[in-house]
Amino acid sequence: MSSNRVFDCIVIGAGVQGSFTAYHLAKGNKKALLLEQFVLPHSRGSSHGQTRIIRKAYEQDFYTHMMEECYELWSQLEKEAGVELYRKTGLLVMGPEKSENYQQFKTTLQKNKIPTVILTPDNFSKHISNVQLNEGDGAIVDVTAGILYADRALKTVQDQFQMLGGIIRDKEMVTDIKPGPIVTVSTTAHVYQAKSVVITAGPWANRLLIQTGLQLPLQVIKINVCYWKVKVPGSYDLKNHFPCFLLTESEESKEHIYGLPSNEYPEMMKICYHMGSETDPDNRDQQKDRSDIDILQRYIARCLPGLHPEPAVVETCMYTLTPDRHFVLDCHPAYRNIVIGAGFSGHGFKFGPIIGKLLCELSLGKVPSYDLSPFQIKRFQANIKSSL
Numbered sequence: 001m002s003s004n005r006v007f008d009c010i011v012i013g014a015g016v017q018g019s020f021t022a023y024h025l026a027k028g029n030k031k032a033l034l035l036e037q038f039v040l041p042h043s044r045g046s047s048h049g050q051t052r053i054i055r056k057a058y059e060q061d062f063y064t065h066m067m068e069e070c071y072e073l074w075s076q077l078e079k080e081a082g083v084e085l086y087r088k089t090g091l092l093v094m095g096p097e098k099s100e101n102y103q104q105f106k107t108t109l110q111k112n113k114i115p116t117v118i119l120t121p122d123n124f125s126k127h128i129s130n131v132q133l134n135e136g137d138g139a140i141v142d143v144t145a146g147i148l149y150a151d152r153a154l155k156t157v158q159d160q161f162q163m164l165g166g167i168i169r170d171k172e173m174v175t176d177i178k179p180g181p182i183v184t185v186s187t188t189a190h191v192y193q194a195k196s197v198v199i200t201a202g203p204w205a206n207r208l209l210i211q212t213g214l215q216l217p218l219q220v221i222k223i224n225v226c227y228w229k230v231k232v233p234g235s236y237d238l239k240n241h242f243p244c245f246l247l248t249e250s251e252e253s254k255e256h257i258y259g260l261p262s263n264e265y266p267e268m269m270k271i272c273y274h275m276g277s278e279t280d281p282d283n284r285d286q287q288k289d290r291s292d293i294d295i296l297q298r299y300i301a302r303c304l305p306g307l308h309p310e311p312a313v314v315e316t317c318m319y320t321l322t323p324d325r326h327f328v329l330d331c332h333p334a335y336r337n338i339v340i341g342a343g344f345s346g347h348g349f350k351f352g353p354i355i356g357k358l359l360c361e362l363s364l365g366k367v368p369s370y371d372l373s374p375f376q377i378k379r380f381q382a383n384i385k386s387s388l
């Protein structure tokens, strides 16, 4: 095979996780190829759109710990590329004071000494206007949180990868993976070989894994990304320091509702429901369920009086959920040189730089920088399908 088709590592899928993995490989002087089925940039996976939330507020310590280094890696990338990717806004976490989930957020923030501000029903409206705090709800602000400029971040990391000598081939769908000490990867255009392969295929992960005899318990869901028009200009604006928010549960639902200050579209706030209906990633637009939008409308009418309770813009994105909502970061159980990054369960973007570093380490056979036991495939023992 000609040497320009032979690599140290091939990364399949140029979403945020694959792009950061490829970038870390190139930084370590590895010859890396990043393959993408669609023409870049595209809006058919999970990493598109102008914004994502970045936060240290989590229910589990292990995510908060990873975010400490991750903030540094985001900042390093900003400096390297001379591009602004993060804007600090704070994240207002609200939820029933006595509920387990709200208390988990609060405890993790406090135990890890993350800068916070606790708001009480008495001083809430002095700090946050145009939000009705539910009766019995607590409110705590993760001061370190903010917005990531997602599309810009994706382009930046792909550009940096190419500047380091990495190769991206888009419009090349991987059609076959042949495991072995040297892995052979066939696409719609060419055949390549590499010492290792990283699969970061987002909602299509199981479609690729089946070629390696493995199926993970992943569920792909469609998310309606809703933007809500403000009644009074400026009232929920980034420029007026309105924060991101996360509601752990509400009268309307046990699932999270989250929002970002108006930014990408003038005077529209992005507010989404952290759940959706199962979909086929190739036919996601056929999934027309709007019950999530009904939930959001009821919450907005009740608690965000400065917004029109009708979405003005609805876009589409997908989550790939694992049963416990934790990621999959592991080597293939039968082929140690096939590495899997999957199941980011609707909260993986902010971790891109650290996930890229970890997947790169796994692909090189190095000891990973963090304890990856929460992310191992063997936790699904009872529900993985394997023909191995």
Ligand SMILES: Cc1cc2nc3c(=O)[nH]c(=O)nc-3n(C[C@H](O)[C@H](O)[C@H](O)COP(=O)(O)OP(=O)(O)OC[C@H]3O[C@@H](n4cnc5c(N)ncnc54)[C@H](O)[C@@H]3O)c2cc1C
Residues within 6 Å of the ligand: 012, 013, 014, 015, 016, 017, 018, 035, 036, 037, 038, 044, 045, 046, 047, 048, 051, 052, 053, 054, 172, 173, 174, 175, 200, 201, 202, 203, 204, 205, 208, 223, 224, 225, 272, 317, 318, 319, 341, 342, 344, 345, 346, 347, 348, 349, 350, 351
């Ligand atoms: C509405 C919404 C809001 C979110 N909000 C947040 C947030 O605020 N904060 C946060 O941290 N996270 C958030 N997330 C989650 C985050 O965006 C995802 O976890 C992350 O983008 C997943 O990235 P990925 O690289 O795994 O998948 P993807 O971005 O889907 O990338 C996978 C890529 O693989 C390619 N591919 C698949 N199969 C093949 C093949 N056979 N050959 C070649 N290429 C292939 C696909 O085309 C795709 O480009 C949100 C997600 C959504 C949908």
Ligand SMILES: O=C(O)[C@@H]1CCCC=N1
Residues within 6 Å of the ligand: 053, 054, 055, 246, 256, 258, 274, 346, 347, 348
């Ligand atoms: O990851 C995030 O911060 C967002 C908001 C909360 C739910 C999922 N995604």
